[in-house]
Amino acid sequence: MALVTLVLLQIFVVAAGAHLITSGALVKGESERVAPAAPPPVPVITAGPVLAAGGNGPLPAKSTLAGRLTEALGDPALGGSVGAVVVDAETGAVLFGSHEAKGITPASTTKVVTSVASLASLGPDTRLSTRVVRGSSPGSIVLVGGGDPTLASPRTAASQVYPKPASLATLASRTARALKAAGTSKVTVAYDDSLYVGPRTAASWKPGYVPEGSVAPVTALMVDEGRVSSGGQRTSDPSRAAHGAFVSLLSKYGITVSKSARRATAPAGAQEIARVESAPVYALVERALTLSDNDLSEALARHVAIKEGEPASFDGGARAVAKVLARLGAGKGVLVFDGSGLSPRNRITPEALARLVAVAASPANPGLNPIVSGMPIAGFSGTLGHRFDKTRSAYGLVRAKTGTLDGVNTLAGMTTTRAGRLVTFAFMADDVPPGWGKAEAALDRLAAVVAAS
Incomplete structure (x- = not known):
């Protein structure tokens, strides 16, 4: 052997x-x-x-x-x-x-x-996808969480860590480009984190785990593992925080976004506009x-x-x-x-x-x-x-x-x-x-x- x-x-x-x-x-x-x-x-x-x-x-x-x-x-x-x-x-x-x-x-x-x-x-080769799809009404899109907690904001995306994470900025850029190509410059944006169900923290966890930064509430949509600063502090609602970061980036790339910080379920079979993928599971x-x-x-x-x-x-x-x-x-x-x-x-x-x-x-x-x-x-x-x-x-x-x-x-x-x-x-x-x-x-x-x- x-x-x-x-x-x-x-x-x-x-x-x-x-x-x-x-x-x-x-x-x-x-x-x-x-x-x-x-x-x-x-x-x-x-x-x-x-x-x-x-x-x-x-x-x-x-x-x-x-x-x-x-x-x-x-x-x-x-x-x-x-x-x-x-x-x-x-x-x-x-x-x-x-x-x-x-x-x-x-x-x-x-x-x-x-x-x-x-x-x-x-x-070992499976990847986790974060997507943007068409919403149920004209001019609406939905940010769909695929359960990738390593999705990175511009604040952390440049870090040379292994493995290289998917980028929220890349997702926003691809979305803006696709929208503009279709003649759309103004949208409403909802978010869908329904991939996960049940409590966001385990019943047996200590109440202090989230406040002290040990872990974020477990959601299917998050950026930087729910961290709000380099010091490790976690947001109480990672999905909503990720949505806010995505909307800000869309605006940066020339897409006007109306107020739309709401949770929604993406329509079945909705047309995909853009996606990014995590590193492979291995x-x-x-x-x-x-x-x-x-x-x-x-x-x-x-x-x-x-x-x-x-x-x-x-x-x-x-x-x-x-x-x-x-x-x-x-x-x-x-x-x-x-x-x-x-x-x-x-x-x-x-x-x-x-x-x-x-x-x-x-x-x-x-x-x-x-x-x-x-x-x-x-x-x-x-x-x-x-x-x-x-x-x-x-x-x-x-x-x-x-x-x-x-x-x-x-x-x-x-x-x-x-x-x-x-x-x-x-x-x-x-x-x-x-x-x-x-x-x-x-x-x-x-x-x-x-x-x-």
Whole structure:
């Protein structure tokens, strides 16, 4: 199985070397709830291979691995509810387990589940469209949200982030050009965000998530993920804000717009005037994982719901994700109520997470490989860019998704052992005492132990 390591090595080096990653500041106490608010991009500079070369080497000695991990799991910073597992990626054998079948609050490692379901259901090349169509009366048009939260305003469109988002200004320009070509210079503009249904925030979310900027209300039409400033503040009505921004841009491009800030449903079969499309799903998944993007993860869950014939809501998304995982034979041990991991009701077992990572890394599932290329790299990118400073020997050797809520710290990903054996792991704690940085350091030490085994 030398091919496994070779394929992953190629994926990792290309992804880490070619992509521009932004890794903004995190919020203490709930460090991953806020995706970075578009700081200047910083190229990721690799200091060597992300996974050690050398083929699929021999398994590490179980007794040695167990001894080192058991000692590290005793760190009081992890609290009294801890689960851990290390799985051989080739055979699926459990190399180490401690409460590996216990359902634990996953926090943002939930995004691994959402991402696997998105790639498996939607396909890696699917794009999300935002459109403008003719309205039901002459001189009326409708801005139709297609569930792309990355749609960018002129304020953020010039940022050199990966992946390049669709532009609201481009949509307005194309619309104005088409209207003028048809002899129209004055319109009314409504907006249609009916693609999603149900509550815009999950019942289990804390009331402060939106005001503090962790996530925007989940709507099918938004710009800049509902942010109203570079500091991350969110609007309470992303759809209406996107409509206002679009109207302003139309005016800039020479189209007179009457007052029309109303919600409407686009007529069935309405003529399309213009559209823009998001980056493909594989790139959206990479962004969601690298930056722990809550808004994007919620959007992806709803698109899975639509594809799987469920309502595009929190409940529908959860049911649809479960359907997809069941088809993959990977649904055991996964219970989720949202797509981002903000819900404290989510429960995933460490073994389920580690096996999902192994499924995504398998050469038999090339459509799922963006899970691997999207995971942050220890010491280099995303939510791991500032970590592993006390275990520098693991720099570049660990790919993992992080998870943090009040009292919860998790880490799930993959590495190669010292002998070159590809393994996946999950370390999860949901009774963490105050001092979240100490728990993160303890999880980093566990992953470093695996990489050094």
